[in-house]
Amino acid sequence: MLELRTYQEQLVNEASETLASGHRKIICQLPTGGGKTVCFAAITDRYTRKSAGRVFILVHRIELLKQARRSLDKFFQIPSHAIKAGTRWIPDVPAYVGMVESANRRIAKLPPIGLVIIDEAHLNTFSKIHAAFPDAMFIGFTATPISANKKKPLKELYSEIVMGPQISQLIKEGALCQNITISPREVVNRAELAIKNGEFDMEGMARTYKQTKFVKGAVEAYKKHGQHPDGSWMKTLVFNVNVDHSKMVTQAFIDAGFPAAHLDGTETPYRRSEVLRWFSETPGAILNNCAILTAGFDEPSIEMIVVNHATMSITKWLQETGRGSRPTEFKSMFKILDLGGNAITHGDWNADRDWRNLFHNPKKPRERDQVAPCKSCPHCDAIIPAGVRKCPYCGYDYPSxxxxxxxxxxxxxxxxxxxxxxxxxxxxxxxxxxxxxxxxxxxxxxxxxxxxxxxxxxxxxxxxxxxxxxxxxxxxxxxxxxxxxxxxxxxxxxxxxxxxxxxxxxxxxEMRPHEPEPLPFKPPEPRRLPPPPEEKPRQQFELFTNTLQTLQKISSL
Structure with a gap:
């Protein structure tokens, strides 16, 4: 049986305790790279050993489905069955792992489920699942507990959140790599991009980013920041605006002499696997995509992430940048090349964030992220905390x-x-x-x-x-x-x-108006019962009654 990392054990324990305390639906927050799949498997093992119920795990990518099933079998010897397109026969096993869309169409065929575990719960596409299992407990896993639909926050579905460690802690423990984020000044001005439904308009942003100066600018930025001291080039994953833009950038890298390829959602499974195998095996390879490799893609050899677009979504920013954070024997650091001004808006990838507050007090649409401010070094373009007076990467001294x-x-x-x-x-x-x-x-x-x-x-x-x-x-x-x-x-x-x-x-x-100091808390005085009624009115009433009775007797004589 797998021995969990300390923070994973703490997360699993706290999730179990929170469910046991009466919460039926909870969110578990764990940074990208923290080992969510292992935590799925550990929770499944604990639940199936202590009850006769079955567990249903929901994911969005076929790679994640395979990974979850491998973890259940390899680490905890738990039999499972895949619920995906083409599934006809569903055996009675302790755990099921399903693709979201396929699961929605096969809910009626499943046996009773006691616990539902949802990956990428922030996507908020699980209303059918919640309705289908009204008596089940739910655990939604996500690195960013902010609903993709900000008008429907997660707290409408889940009653409590269990927080994992901050990214900075995982870096200190060696579970994730340290990053250096570079934000060049010669990039698209995000203030000039149109906004549609809470995000930058993709068509308009693509037109801007497809301009020759910005396509060539991406290559030049890589040339400036993507080379190792020994002259070799960093293996790089590039996130572009859309398919056309991604293909243009790919061709620009090829024209500049770099080994580059493009991948999007229209590729056949065979072509996709071939491209990913080439990317894994080729030193200095550059793989361009647009959102297809945002979640569930695990390639530890990545040394640089290029975010070649702007986004108003902190979830998208952290998901994309986190793809380069896996440590290996030969990698202890990775670079983030931000070509959309995202780090200044959302904070660096490794910045601490108060996810509990963001869950219980979800932001209104377009509200800025509350994160420690940062700035770009004018000498080396690295993103550093706003209060730093000396750049830790190039030694630039900020003026007093x-x-x-x-x-x-x-x-x-x-x-x-x-x-x-x-x-x-x-x-x-x-x-x-x-x-x-x-x-x-x-x-x-x-x-x-x-x-x-x-x-x-x-x-x-x-x-x-x-x-x-x-x-x-x-x-x-x-x-x-x-x-x-x-x-x-x-x-x-x-x-x-x-x-x-x-x-x-x-x-x-000293002359400015100021808010009055709040009054000190004063506990309410205990409620006092009303005083008992005076005896005098009662005595007068009795005297009146006696007098009336005497008069009645006299009148009857």
């Missing part, structure tokens, strides 16, 4: 915040640092002594307005301008034989703030 502001406010810096304090003092010799001191603040505010406009002032720019004022004011103090002290600093700050508020749509921080 002050240096960036200096570049941002170029003319302002030149003018203010060119102010001649001594000349101003001579010019204002007949005025009051501190006139030049305060006039420096007015000059700085006026120059800043000229540079950035009435709406361009930020707190960072304000602080930069204040520091420039301090330097000039300190020079004034020195030339006037005065010590720079706290009073001078306060005067400079108050002067500049007043000038800025007069000229800009800006309010100093």
């Amino acid at each position: 915040a002050e240096e960036e502001l200096e570049k941002d406010l170029g003319e302002f810096v030149i003018v203010t640092r060119g102010i001649n304090v001594e000349a101003l003092m001579a010019e204002n010799a007949n005025r009051k002594k501190y006139y030049t001191f305060y006039n420096l603040g007015r000059r700085i505010a006026a120059q800043l307005l000229k540079q950035i406009g009435k709406k361009g002032l930020t707190d960072e720019r304000t602080e930069f301008a204040l520091q420039e004022y301090y330097k000039l004011a300190q020079e004034w103090c020195k030339k006037n034989g005065k010590a720079w002290n706290r009073w001078h600093g306060e005067q400079a700050r108050e002067t500049l703030y007043a000038e800025l508020m007069e000229r800009f749509e800006w309010v100093r921080p």
Whole structure:
């Protein structure tokens, strides 16, 4: 029997405990490459050993069907039967592994099912399956628990989520490879692409990407980033927009002298297997496709993934990039070449994500992914965390915040640092002594307005301008034989703030309205019972009754 990895054992245990606690339908989240098929088999083994029920595993690709059945037999010796096109006879076995479409047409022939395991549950194409087995328990596996139809979130079908480890943890444990993501600047501007039904319009995007400059640009980007130090080329899987675009890119690689091939959903099974065998056996091979190898394709020798399109789907981004993450004896790192600005939008492949929050609080259509921000190194194009000041790949040193502001406010810096304090003092010799001191603040505010406009002032720019004022004011103090002290600093700050508020749509921080502090939690007081009624009204009523009875007796005499 197979010994599971620690995180797989934890996932299987937590899934079992969650079902046992009363949840009938749950999602299991596990990153691409984390071993979902092994977890299917382990859960099936545990369920069939502890109950007499049968398990039905649903997948989308014939390769996954074969892989799941091999895992059941090899690791746990569980007999299974395939439910696919052409299946006529269905024996009584502990487990069934079916293709989704074929299973939908053969549900009535299946014996009672106790547990249904669904792969790629985020695709949200399983309504018939859920309706067909109302009494069964369901486990939906996915690397990205976000429904493909964002208007119908997964939490409408599943009541709880069990989370596996983050990709970063799997990298540390050696279960996945470290990646380097490259995002060149000379790519299609995704802001100019039309959106249709929550995704970039494929026809429009294909027209853009099929332009000669972008087709050749893909080859040039590979030439720049796809070569090993020893001169050999990386085995590469390319995801293109559509079939025509994929064929154009394939031909461009061939024309450039690279071994390249194309694969799409129209190929015969024989042609498909031949192409995949060629890809596996050929060093430096480049295989172009469009969505056909997104899920369920496992080729550990891949060294580079090229995402040659833009997408608004984080699921698609992570599924495609994850194809290169399988470690081997000869591979500990792979590259992602992002030609669609996807990493900046969705975050790097290895970024930590709060899947529990995304499951229970699904995003509205077109809402941006909540992930740590990143940026592209201007020297080597690598994607790195936004807060990093030194690129870990090429050693590029980012300018400090002050240096960036200096570049941002170029003319302002030149003018203010060119102010001649001594000349101003001579010019204002007949005025009051501190006139030049305060006039420096007015000059700085006026120059800043000229540079950035009435709406361009930020707190960072304000602080930069204040520091420039301090330097000039300190020079004034020195030339006037005065010590720079706290009073001078306060005067400079108050002067500049007043000038800025007069000229800009800006309010100093301490004057801004702020939300009131939430009141501290106060537990409700225990409910008090109403006081008992006073005895006096009752006594009056009894007196009235007695009097009435006495009068009745007198009247009867």
